[in-house]
Amino acid sequence: MGSVTIRNLPDEVHRALRVRAARNGQSTEAEIRTILEQAAKPAGRLKLGSMLTSFARDAGGLTDAEAAAFDRLRDGAPAEPMRFE
Incomplete structure (x- = not known):
């Protein structure tokens, strides 16, 4: 499975990702995977x-x-x- 490192991520974005992940009951890493999958493979494509x-x-x-x-x-x-x- 692939791995990605994101450099220079603004603190505000990182904080928003952590909050979003907590709201959805998952880790920040899992939330980022979900966001990337939805962006790369939209349901209606x-x-x-x-x-x-x-x-x-x-x-x-x-x-x-x-x-x-x-x-x-x-x-x-x-x-x-x-x-x-």
């Missing part, structure tokens, strides 16, 4: 795989069953093995 699936479906090159299979893969479900029947 458009994911490339979703966008490509949508394009393929709109172009008629993807069935609903295939789109559902892609959705299951994105949800972390294991892939089904290939069948050569």
